[in-house]
Amino acid sequence: MSVAWRARLAVAPALLLVSVLFGGALAGAVRTSLVPLGGDASLDVWRALFDDPAFWASVRFTLRITVLATVLSAGLAVALTLALRGRSTLQRTLVALPVPVPHLLVAATAVLWLAPGGLADRALGGLPVDLVRDRHGLGIVLVYVYKETPFLALLLLAATGRALAEREEAAAVLGAGPWQRVRWVVWPTVRGPLVLGSLIVAAFVLGAFEVPLLVGPNAPSTVAEYAQQATTGDLIAGEGTAAAALLTTAVAAMVLAVGAVRVARTGEER
């Protein structure tokens, strides 16, 4: 058996699980979005979805949160990596602490402290800025930045090991200044993992549901919240609307996933 075939056989169980669970769910979602209860298949649900200004408001809101959270996390992660290079394991561990904390816990803690009627609100008699329930989704972005920055920093730190230090030394010997070393030695090393990690973060935030539900504004809502509200607004037809709305995020996340795989491949080839 060739190496390629053995590799294919090795991933078969994982592939089977993913295609049955997620592929099946996606097929079910497509069916729900096309076939109403006791009716015939049609594109009505999709037409109504794309005609609903509230859906587009949710799309804009979701995209804004995704871009802001991803760009801020990526920028902070690069700064953190540069600051942490060569520091002790203890310091690196401390930075990584938020990674295993569930998003829900972070959001719930933010609500407990910062929400209207929360502990800080009561202690200070009103907060100067609304972080929780902010109309622009500031609180949502901050929760994701808090969670994803250490995640990205870990990816970057893994890429910046001893080999990088040696290459930097070599560059220094050849007369490169500190900025030149960052530009020509460090950046090319971290760019791959940074782009890959950012795509993962973006795909994750696109599906944001529990964090905006807890710390987000009354309106607008993210696409996942829109889907949830659709099912409570109209119990029968809402299911199709919810399925269609979630399928749009699923497709967007898959596009990002394909992008991430491509980035990872080019990284390997280099």
Added chain:
Amino acid sequence: MVRTFLAAAAALCAALTVGACGSGSEATGDAAPTAAKPAPSFAAVQEAARGQTVRWWMFGGDDRINAYVDEVVTPAAAKAGITVKRVPITDTADAVQRVVAERRAGKDSGGGVDLIWLNGENFAAGKRAGLWLEDWAMKLPNARYLDAEDPTITTDFQVPVDGQEAPWSRAAFVFAADSAKLPRPPADLDALLAYAKAHPGRVSYPAPPDFTGSAFVRQVLAAKGEDAGLAYLKTLAPFLYRKGATYPKSEAELSDLFGNGQLDIAMSYDAAFVRAAVRKGTFPKTTRPFLLGRSSLQNVSFLTIPANAANRAGAQVLADLLLSPALQAAKADPDVLGIPTVLDTAKLPPADRARFGAPADGPYVLSDLGKPLSEVAADDVAPLEARWKREVLAG
């Protein structure tokens, strides 16, 4: 990314998995299984119910109601040979969605939902889709104590009940204020606006589609008319908590703000909520309920049985039991729940009438709930909420 898939999957895989196993029965026809058959006498229903476990899907967020079901209803049902399994849900829509998923999968019998506590949109949507068992509610023996002329009993958010659900609970929308701080709370909506103008940031209400917030908006619209009501809410907005830029997300959050002294007025669709909150210690002892404008939004909530339920007989017997004078009186007792009965006490035999005693009184419960304002049509609720979002929240 895995989570995005999960978000899609979680909402929808139930429909699919049931679909995979139930597709064989789809060809057997889609008529509601029992709708056409003549109803057997109730004794036969009681006989069939013996030994059944009724899965009762109900909102699980109210500790007092849960305790009433577990401590009062369950033992009474056991005497009739029925086991009650309370399925707590955060939103009644979840139960309806479960039935929809089963029907979508062609599962016309043996369904997992036997009884649902609901009203309004949830009932109307299911009725439109033919989800409910038909023509059973008024055949319950205890239905003879109901006032068949009372529109709150015969219609549910203006949708005719048509024997597809049995009444269970009566709710009235009441407000509360701390009498130590506010001895004379606003008497009507205009006084509320004047109060908010004089005390900016001290009044708020939960944002629809929250249940309580949506009911408050409907109360305003019922009192003032749709356009004038929305205009009123728009005028009120800048004087609300945080200048109306943000609203509490739920009644619980509003109650927290009231309990902390950050807001001056609380509200609920539970006429006995002040009593419960004072007992829990979350509201000051000096809190008193009041009405805005000598009227209150009122509704009745019901029990319905999905046509495909596995234990339809048990569900009917349980619904009858819940309607019995004994259990209705226990529920109306302020020391148990303090929820007004749906029975017409004038129709009760004297011994049963005595169980209800005087109308609920004491400082924490209003004896007079004012003129009932009826609920809007079920189909109008979601558009109203959308309109509020567009014109008041965004405006």
